[in-house]
Amino acid sequence: MxxxxxxxxxxxxxxxxxxxxxxxxxxxxxxxxxxxxxxxxxxxxxxxxxxxxxxxxxxxxxxxxxxxxxxxxxxxxxxxxxxxxxxxxxxxxxxxxxxxxxxxxxxxxxxxxxxxxxxxxxxxxxxxxxxxxxxxxxxxxxxxxxxxxxxxxxxxxxxxxxxxxxxxxxxxxxxxxxxxxxxxxxxxxxxxxxxxxxxxxxxxYPIYDWKTADVWTWFAKSGERYNPLYNLMYQAGVPLRYMRICEPFGPEQRQGLWLYHVLEPERWAAMCERVSGVCSGGVYAGKDNTFYGHRKISKPDGHSWQSYTSLLLYSMPAPTASHYKNKIAVYINWYRKKGFEIPDTQDGDIGYKDIPSWRRICKVLLNNDYWCRALSFSPNKPGNYKRYSERMAEKRKEWGILCDND
The missing domain is CATH 3.40.50 (Rossmann fold)
Incomplete structure (x- = not known):
C-alpha cells in the first residue's frame, strides 16, 4: 500500500x-x-x-x-x-x-x-x-x-x-x-x-487525516465542550503541538510533568511519592531539555558511542542493565546474521527511522526507552518475561555480545 x-x-x-x-x-x-x-x-x-x-x-x-x-x-x-x-x-x-x-x-x-x-x-x-x-x-x-x-x-x-x-x-x-x-x-x-x-x-480511525487546526476550528465553530485543561496549558505558554493528555510518565508524555507542579501542587506531591523519578522528571523532562536524550545527545570526551554504551549499562541497576543487554544483543545479532556490523554512528541514526548505530543505542539508554521501541522492539508479555530473560542471558553468552562481565 x-x-x-x-x-x-x-x-x-x-x-x-x-x-x-x-x-x-x-x-x-x-x-x-x-x-x-x-x-x-x-x-x-x-x-x-x-x-x-x-x-x-x-x-x-x-x-x-x-x-x-x-x-x-x-x-x-x-x-x-x-x-x-x-x-x-x-x-x-x-x-x-x-x-x-x-x-x-x-x-x-x-x-x-x-x-x-x-x-x-x-x-x-x-x-x-x-x-x-x-x-x-x-x-x-x-x-x-x-x-x-x-x-x-x-x-x-x-x-x-x-x-x-x-x-x-x-x-x-x-x-x-x-x-x-x-x-x-x-x-x-x-x-x-x-x-x-x-x-x-x-x-x-475516523479523524486520522485531521490537523491540529482542524480540531480547534471544529470546537470554535460547533461550540461543543472540550477539556478545560487546554485553556490552562495555553495560559502556561504550552505550544499547541505539545498539548497532550494521556498517561503521564512515557518518553513523550513526561515533557508535560511540570504542569502538574504548576496547576495541581497537591496532586504533584502525591505523584512524587507514588512513582519513582517523578520529581527529577519535573525538573529535567521539559521539551527543550536534553537530559533524557529527547532530541540531542552527547558523549563524554575520550569515549566512542560503543564504549559510552558500556559505561551507561555499567551505571544502571543490574536488572535494568540485563534487560537492555538482552534487547541490544538481539539487535546486534540480527544485523550480524545479515553480514552487517553496526557502526559507531551514521547519518540520520537518531531520528525516527531505525538506522542502526551505537549512537542510536546510546539514545535508547539515555531516553529510558525500556522496551527499546526505537530499536523496533515491542513490550514482552509479563507472563513470558522471566523465561525470555533467562533464555536471552544464555544467548548473549553464545553470541559473545554484552555478557554480564562486559
Whole structure:
C-alpha cells in the first residue's frame, strides 16, 4: 500500500461523517476509545451525535491512569453525562495496568492502581475496579495487551469496532500505525481501518487525516465542550503541538510533568511519592531539555558511542542493565546474521527511522526507552518475561555480545 497522501474531493469534516456513517451501516457494535483529550473528544461528540440521529447505542472505553489532572476527570464525567442517552456501557477502567515509566532506571515500569500502594487519587464509584469483571484480565497486564483483549472481548465473535481518535499528523509513530501497508484493512478503499482481533473486531480511525487546526476550528465553530485543561496549558505558554493528555510518565508524555507542579501542587506531591523519578522528571523532562536524550545527545570526551554504551549499562541497576543487554544483543545479532556490523554512528541514526548505530543505542539508554521501541522492539508479555530473560542471558553468552562481565 502506498504511503503517499491522496487529496480528497471533500474536507476532513465531511469525510469523517462519511466514515462514521459507514461504520454504523457496517458494524453493529461500536465502542469509542476516549482519553479526555481533544482528538478523542471530537470523535466522541461526532459519533454520539450521529448515534442520536440514528437512534443507536454506543459504548465508551476510558482508561483511568490514576495520575491524571482533575480537569480531565471532570471533563470525562461531563461527557459521560452529556451523552448518557446513547451510551449503553461506559467502561471506566481503574484496574492495575502496566506501562512504561521513562523517568527511572530503578522502576522502568509502573502500574496504575497498584494494590498496596498509596494511590494518587481514588477511582469514582462507577469505575470498574474488580479484576474479575473481564474474563481476559490478568494482574499487571500491559496497556497494549489489555486494549487488544478488550477489542476481542467486546466483539464476542460478532462484527464490532473500537473507534480510536488518533491523527496521522500528530507523530511519525501514529502515522505508521495507520499508514503501514502490513496491516489488514476492512477493505482496500478503507485505509482508516485495521483488524483489531481475530477478524471479528476492527479499529476505525475516523479523524486520522485531521490537523491540529482542524480540531480547534471544529470546537470554535460547533461550540461543543472540550477539556478545560487546554485553556490552562495555553495560559502556561504550552505550544499547541505539545498539548497532550494521556498517561503521564512515557518518553513523550513526561515533557508535560511540570504542569502538574504548576496547576495541581497537591496532586504533584502525591505523584512524587507514588512513582519513582517523578520529581527529577519535573525538573529535567521539559521539551527543550536534553537530559533524557529527547532530541540531542552527547558523549563524554575520550569515549566512542560503543564504549559510552558500556559505561551507561555499567551505571544502571543490574536488572535494568540485563534487560537492555538482552534487547541490544538481539539487535546486534540480527544485523550480524545479515553480514552487517553496526557502526559507531551514521547519518540520520537518531531520528525516527531505525538506522542502526551505537549512537542510536546510546539514545535508547539515555531516553529510558525500556522496551527499546526505537530499536523496533515491542513490550514482552509479563507472563513470558522471566523465561525470555533467562533464555536471552544464555544467548548473549553464545553470541559473545554484552555478557554480564562486559
Amino acid at each position: 502506498s504511503m503517499l497522501k491522496i487529496e480528497l474531493q471533500q474536507n476532513v469534516y465531511e469525510a469523517t461523517l462519511d466514515r462514521i456513517n459507514w461504520t454504523f451501516d457496517t458494524l453493529p457494535r461500536i465502542c469509542v476509545s476516549f482519553s479526555g483529550g481533544k482528538d478523542s473528544t471530537v470523535m466522541l461528540h461526532l459519533v454520539a451525535q450521529i448515534a442520536r440521529q440514528r437512534k443507536r447505542k454506543i459504548s465508551v472505553l476510558f482508561i483511568d491512569w490514576e495520575a491524571q489532572f482533575s480537569c480531565t476527570i471532570e471533563h470525562v464525567e461531563s461527557m459521560r453525562a452529556l451523552y448518557q442517552d446513547v451510551i449503553e456501557d461506559f467502561y471506566w477502567i481503574a484496574l492495575p495496568l502496566t506501562t512504561q515509566n521513562a523517568l527511572s532506571q530503578y522502576e522502568p515500569e509502573w502500574q496504575c492502581w497498584q494494590p498496596g500502594k498509596p494511590w494518587v487519587r481514588k477511582p469514582p464509584a462507577h469505575a470498574i475496579t474488580d479484576p474479575a469483571y473481564f474474563p481476559f484480565y490478568q494482574p499487571a497486564m500491559t496497556f497494549e495487551t489489555f486494549v487488544h483483549c478488550f477489542a476481542d472481548w467486546f466483539a464476542n465473535h460478532r462484527p464490532a469496532t473500537v473507534m480510536i481518535g488518533i491523527r496521522a499528523d500528530e507523530s511519525i509513530n501514529r502515522f505508521n500505525a495507520i499508514a503501514s501497508g502490513r496491516k489488514q484493512r476492512f477493505a482496500d478503499d478503507k485505509p482508516w481501518t485495521s483488524v483489531a482481533a481475530r477478524g471479528h473486531s476492527w479499529y476505525v
